[in-house]
Amino acid sequence: MSQVPQIRIPATYLRGGTSKGVFFRLEDLPPAAQVPGKARDALLLRVIGSPDPYGKHTDGMGGATSSTSKIVILSKSKQPGHDVDYLYGQVPINDSFIDWSGNCGNLSSAVGPFAITNGLLDPARVPRDGLCTVRIWQANIDKTIVAHVPISNGEVQETGDFELDGVTFPAAEVRLEFLDPADEGEGEGGGAMFPTGNLMDSLEVPGVGTFKATMINAGVPTIFVDAAELGYDGTELQGAINEDKAALAKLEAIRAHGAVRMGLIGDVAQAAGRPLTPKVAFVASPKDYVSSSGKLVPAADIDLLARAMSMGKLHHAMMGTASVAIAAAAAVPGTLVNAAAGGGTREVITFGHPSGTLRVGAEAEQVDGQWTVTKAVMSRSARVLMEGAVRVPGDAF
Structure with a gap:
């Protein structure tokens, strides 16, 4: 019986709002998965553990719900006036594809903290104490999100007394601004906020x-x-x-x-x-x-x-x-x-x-x-749950 060694990929498991996901820096992914395509999707499906006919994600990092079966890929932004490019993938439990058609607003609250902690933001931009403003380019829908991340002693503050219904424990508040959130460029109305042209x-x-x-x-x-x-x-x-x-x-x-x-x-x-x-x-x-x-x-x-x-x-x-x-x-x-x-x-x-x-x-x-x-x-909170590396079989993608 042939054996294929597992490969190790740096990753962080984060809660953002009422969701959880596996976060990667683009540069840490294997070269074949640094570009969109079948190799990237196959690798990330294996990370999550999909498709799973048992619906449990036992052999992966997914949580067997839509809120906990998510992938985020981040890199220094190529967009003028932005700090980080944010790509989000929703992983179905029982299907062998990843839906890249939208954003996750909950995990958006974890993007700024991850970017600061993982060197995607200029350190000179991070205050000793106070709020650090992170301008995020949401690459799925070509929109800007501004995150105001609390900083304490030069590091992202994760604990606090902000309570969010749907999350068990309090944490630090991350305030999010979704700029020009309407008009994704789709629909009969030529990308209008109300694509049919009607309010109802x-x-x-x-x-x-x-x-x-x-x-x-x-x-x-x-x-x-x-x-x-x-x-x-x-x-x-x-x-x-x-x-x-x-x-x-x-x-x-x-x-x-x-x-x-x-x-x-x-x-x-x-x-x-x-x-x-x-x-x-x-x-x-x-x-x-x-x-x-x-x-x-x-x-x-x-x-x-x-x-x-x-x-x-x-x-x-x-x-x-x-x-x-x-x-x-x-x-x-x-x-x-x-x-x-x-x-x-x-x-x-x-x-x-x-x-x-x-x-x-x-x-x-x-x-x-x-x-x-x-x-x-709106306000959300975010917290690192685990950091290190995920492992997947080397022939998974």
Whole structure:
């Protein structure tokens, strides 16, 4: 029996927001994996442990959920005025490909800390104490993210008292600004924030029904629908959705047909090859509910309820990019999200998700009849869980 030695690749395992991922410096990857292509994907699939027909990621670094099966590749930026180039890959559990079509807003909070610690930022830019501003080029969607990373004694501060629902322990706050988060350059509207040209559409899904929908490109392409039209009240936790195969099929059909209406794909059959984007989410007006941790979330503490699907399952909290989409849509009167929040002008909202609440903000303006968002802001935290190297068989790629 032939034996192929394992190879060792420097890597860091980080939590960012409510997600976890394996972070690499581009220069540390084997030469064949330093460029996009089959070799890179094969290597990173093996790192995560996909595809896994058992759905457990036992033989890899993945966590067998959409929130914990992620890859990040970072390098010194080639873009003027930026510090680091950030490439994100979502790794399906049971499929043998990586979806590079979008960003992870949660892991965005770990990019700045990693860049500082791993020499991707000019040391002269790092203060002894205070905040270090890191300008990040998000290479998947060609957008700028500005991270404000706390520094203590010349090093990234990871511990603190900032609490984030969906994360067990407090940590240091990392404030993120997503600049010009709308318009990913896709869709029937030529890359407009509302690619169909409407703040609200009637989305027909054959065999399922017709739904009011707000389809937006901001943070991540997202299809918002009314929870009541799905038979929900917006307080649902993961078990109510993820254990219902009929519900999952209905939501995926809505996602696929919405993707066609947004111009992201040409045919609903192509949706399976692009599971990361668009997202589908449902919203409702505030109601009291009990979060997944058992904490009561009073209706008085939130502006609306929001639940979002990630890689075919209800997310345990809320994706960072979807949070940007929620903030952007809430800021525009006439959208489903704005209506669920009570209407009016809203630059800052707090929404309820399965794990608790999140406060996000967006600056929206209307120019020549077209809505755009200049900036979305939120806070997350990040922490190194393990650093060193991952090992994979030498013939894995």
